[in-house]
Each structure stands twice: as C-alpha cells, then as structure tokens.
Amino acid sequence: MAPPALPDIASDAAAPRAMPRSLGQQAFDDGWAAMRRNDFTEAANIFERAVAVTSEPHVIEDATFWRAVALARKGEVVTAAHVLTAYLRAYPDSARTGEARVVLGWLLLERGDLEDARRSFLAATADGSQRVRDAAQHGLAAVASLPHANIWPRGSTK
Structure with a gap:
C-alpha cells in the first residue's frame, strides 16, 4: 500500500498569501x-x-x-x-495638513467666517505640495474678492 500523498509544501510556500485586513x-x-x-x-x-x-x-x-x-x-x-x-x-504634522486647511478654509468661507478662512488658506500656502499651495492661493483670492474682505493680519498696515 502506498503512503498517503503529502501536500505540496513547496507550491504552498511559493504562493503569496494576502495579509488579513x-x-x-x-x-x-x-x-x-x-x-x-x-x-x-x-x-x-x-x-x-x-x-x-x-x-x-x-x-x-x-x-x-x-x-x-x-x-x-x-x-x-x-x-x-x-x-x-x-x-x-x-x-x-500630517501629510494632509495643507489639504485639510484648504478644505477647512472653503467651509469657513461658506459659513461667512472670512478671517478664519483667510488664516486657514494662508497657513496652507506653506504646504510642500504645489497643488495645495495653488488651491490655498485660490482660496485667498476668493476671500479677498468678497465685499467685506478688507481683512489684514493684526499689526499690518497693508
């Protein structure tokens, strides 16, 4: 009588296994x-x-x-x-901090909170991503275009 067949360990070991999520x-x-x-x-x-x-x-x-x-x-x-x-x-210090600041800026702008929106966009202008910096500049331009957007940083004279 022949011994029972053993599983092919080599083929099992070579097959990549998905890590459980x-x-x-x-x-x-x-x-x-x-x-x-x-x-x-x-x-x-x-x-x-x-x-x-x-x-x-x-x-x-x-x-x-x-x-x-x-x-x-x-x-x-x-x-x-x-x-x-x-x-x-x-x-x-998240990699998404700049993006978060841009999204927050638009939300604050939508609520009419111009000063906080401006601050959020301004903070995002220092992001490492050009796409984020461009979006932040677009947000700052939107704030500046509003009728009551004569907002300057404290201590600034323009």
Whole structure:
C-alpha cells in the first residue's frame, strides 16, 4: 500500500498569501468604495466606524480626514469644519495638513467666517505640495474678492 500523498509544501510556500485586513482597514476601504459611488452619507458613517473599530494610528488619521471630506461633500458644513479642526489639532504634522486647511478654509468661507478662512488658506500656502499651495492661493483670492474682505493680519498696515 502506498503512503498517503503529502501536500505540496513547496507550491504552498511559493504562493503569496494576502495579509488579513484589520476591521479598521476593511471599514476604511468600504468608506472609499462609498466615496467612489458619491454616497457621502454612507462614506462619512463608514469612516466614523473605521475610527471606532481600530487602534491603528494611520487608519484613524486617514479615516478622520476622509470623514470630514465626505461630510463637506454632503453639505454638512458645520460638522465637517468641526472634524477638520479636531483633525488639525490631533495631526498638525500630517501629510494632509495643507489639504485639510484648504478644505477647512472653503467651509469657513461658506459659513461667512472670512478671517478664519483667510488664516486657514494662508497657513496652507506653506504646504510642500504645489497643488495645495495653488488651491490655498485660490482660496485667498476668493476671500479677498468678497465685499467685506478688507481683512489684514493684526499689526499690518497693508
């Protein structure tokens, strides 16, 4: 009688195995799928869930940022601004800080908070990304074009 066939260990070892995804990463991916469908309500909820179910700092940081973007896109200006403000406090050195400041600037401008919008755009002009700096300059121009935008930094004489 022949011995039972052994599994082909060499072929199993050579086959790449997908790393299991954490619950937070799975939720983050689901949030992005909702963003691609333009379902911003669902995306905001899923990104919030991603933050709640993980302890992975990079997932928490990214999910918080994208939750704010989803909230902004669905028109929840006040909540989105609150989330971005908290994000900037929690992650002042994030690679997305400039982007967050530009998005926050537009939200503040929409609320009529010209001075804080101007400050947010101004802070983003120092970002390392030309795209972000250009967006910040566009935001500053929008603030300056408004009738009550005669806003100058404290101590400035123009």
